[in-house]
Amino acid sequence: MKKNKLLLASTILATALGMNNLASAEVNYVKSGVIDGAKLEIHKTIKNYDDDKVLMPNVIFKFNIKPDDSVVAGKKEEKSGLDIKPGIVDGLETSKEVSYTNSDKPNSKDKYTYFDFSQVKFTNVGIYRYIVEEVQDTVSGIHYDSQKWYIDVYVVEGDNGFVPKYIVSSKALETKEPVLFSNSFDTTSLVVKKEVTGNTGDKTKNFKFQLLLKENAYFSAGQKVSVTITSEKASEVTTATIGQPLIFELKHNEQLKLDKLPVGITYQIDETSKNSDSYTTTATIQEGEQSQNSYVLNSDKETDKSPDIITVTNKRDTQVPTGVVGTLAPFAVLSIVAIGGVIYITKRKKA
Numbered sequence: 001m002k003k004n005k006l007l008l009a010s011t012i013l014a015t016a017l018g019m020n021n022l023a024s025a026e027v028n029y030v031k032s033g034v035i036d037g038a039k040l041e042i043h044k045t046i047k048n049y050d051d052d053k054v055l056m057p058n059v060i061f062k063f064n065i066k067p068d069d070s071v072v073a074g075k076k077e078e079k080s081g082l083d084i085k086p087g088i089v090d091g092l093e094t095s096k097e098v099s100y101t102n103s104d105k106p107n108s109k110d111k112y113t114y115f116d117f118s119q120v121k122f123t124n125v126g127i128y129r130y131i132v133e134e135v136q137d138t139v140s141g142i143h144y145d146s147q148k149w150y151i152d153v154y155v156v157e158g159d160n161g162f163v164p165k166y167i168v169s170s171k172a173l174e175t176k177e178p179v180l181f182s183n184s185f186d187t188t189s190l191v192v193k194k195e196v197t198g199n200t201g202d203k204t205k206n207f208k209f210q211l212l213l214k215e216n217a218y219f220s221a222g223q224k225v226s227v228t229i230t231s232e233k234a235s236e237v238t239t240a241t242i243g244q245p246l247i248f249e250l251k252h253n254e255q256l257k258l259d260k261l262p263v264g265i266t267y268q269i270d271e272t273s274k275n276s277d278s279y280t281t282t283a284t285i286q287e288g289e290q291s292q293n294s295y296v297l298n299s300d301k302e303t304d305k306s307p308d309i310i311t312v313t314n315k316r317d318t319q320v321p322t323g324v325v326g327t328l329a330p331f332a333v334l335s336i337v338a339i340g341g342v343i344y345i346t347k348r349k350k351a
Contacts, residue, residue, distance in 0.1 A: 033176030035167040038118040040151060041178065042132070044098045046109040048184040053226050054260045056104040057185060057218040059142060062135040063096045065089075065115050068150065071129050080127070080154075087130035087153065091119040102223045117153055122162035128153045132169075134181045139218065140304070141186040141263030147171065149179050186263045189307040194250035198316040201279070203252035207314060208273045211246040211256070214266040214300070228257045247272075250312075263303050270298035271312050279314040286311075 035041065042063055049056065067087035075084045096113040115132070122128065130151040136144045150173050154166040169179045192211070196203045215221040221243030229236045231254045240246040240258065242265075248256060261267075274281035274297060285295035288306030295301075295310055 033169050033178050035169075036165075037167070038116060038164040040115040040117070040132075040167050040169065042096060042098075042113045042115065043178060043180045044111045044113070045180065045182050046100070046184060047182045049106050049109045051260070052105045054187055055102055055219065055223055055225060055262050056100050056109075057139065057142070057262060057264070058101050058220065059099075059139055059185075059218060061098045061100075061144075061181070061183065062137070063098075063113065063132060063181070064135060065092070065094050065096075065130050065132045065151070068129040068131050077127055082154070083124075083126040084152075085126050085128050087128045087151075088120055088122055090121045092117060102220050115151075117164040117167070120153075120164070122155045122164070124162060125155055125157055128155060132179060139264070140302075143184045143186075145181040145183055147181065151179075186305050188261050188263050188303050188305055190258045190261050190267065190303070191307070191309045192250070192256040192269055193309065193311045194252060194254050195311060195313040196252040196315075197313060198279075198318075200318040201252075201314065201316045206249040206251055207271055207312075209248050209250060209256070209312075210268075210270045210272050210298075211240055211248070212244075212268040213240055213242045214268070215243045216265065219262055219265050225258055225262070226260055228259070230255050230257065261303055263305060266300050266302045268298050268300060269295075269310055269312075271314075274312075274314075277316070278318075279316045281312065281314050283310060283312045285309070 044061055046056070065087075067089060069086050071084055071086050076082065077084055093116065096115060098111045098113050100111070130153065132149040132151055134145050134147075136146065148171075150170050152168040152170075153164045154168070155162050156165045157163075168176055170176050192209065194207060196205070211227075213219075213225060219242055223242045224239040225242065227238050227240050227246065229238065229248060229250070231251065238246075250256065269283075271281055271283075281297070283295040283297050284292040285301070286292045286309040287304075290306075292311070297312070301308065
């Protein structure tokens with residue numbers, strides 16, 4: 001008898017939900033937003049992750065489900081005639097997570113987790129309404145999805161009590177569609193430029209530099225970041241390894257660029273040959289559209305969305321040694337006097 005009641009209830013609900021084929025709901029959840037079963041699928045994607053040279057942060061996205069306490073008592077769904085009630089969480093795991101690591105690439109940007117209603121202790125038939133939201137965390141560079149999803153769990157009487165038969169998801173209780181949380185994350189860029197100035201500055205000289213990307217909770221040691229070193233004649237592409245110094249050389253008007261640098265990572269730039277060979281070494285940093293400011297070489301700088309441009313200048317001016325002129329001056333005066341005396345004596349003899 002109970003099996004017949006369950007089949008009848010399922011048929012009525014399927015008709016109310018516009019499902020002509022009961023078996024098609026689970027297969028076509030992406031299209032219908034209706035699940036035939038007790039597990040709600042949560043789809044997570046990183047919408048702007050399409051370049052495998054970009055480093056995905058180590059990050060955990062969290063999702064919470066709670067009863068919709070705004071439901072008005074006695075409210076019924078028009079098509080099925082069932083009461084709509086706030087969801088029950090007794091027997092429901094109310095928090096789920098999706099994790100990404102530095103090893104993830106664009107082909108693994110879509111991930112899934114599930115809320116399982118099969119163990120929930122429902123008290124009667126009806127539609128139990130829930131809200132699912134993503135936790136708005138504070139990881140640098142990550143944009144969180146603030147969409148609120150409404151979940152209706154259709155409960156019928158089964159052989160062993162009240163069981164979830166269908167799950168319907170929607171935004172703002174409108175069109176049925178599958179639950180999707182879409183995130184994105186920022187990258188930035190770092191440019192290191194070399195300038196040589198002064199009347200004896202050697203613009204053909206290589207100056208030695210060191211770049212260090214520091215590991216943290218979101219970017220692990222050993223991960224690679226693409227680097228391009230550009231001169232007037234050519235460009236060389238290499239990689240910087242997080243946690244290990246990258247040694248490189250730049251001449252006048254050459255530069256190093258990281259155009260896919262993660263946001264939230266700390267770097268250090270140093271010219272290891274600074275202030276040698278009578279050069280004076282200074283550095284400036286320009287952050288985004290801001291004006292240039294002084295940068296202390298080998299100091300920590302955490303990246304944000306604004307691109308950084310660091311210009312390292314070596315200046316060398318050599319003056320003419322004034323001491324040589326001063327030493328010869330007395331001899332020059334004596335020479336002039338002697339020449340004048342010779343001329344005077346010669347003229348007197350002729351006279």
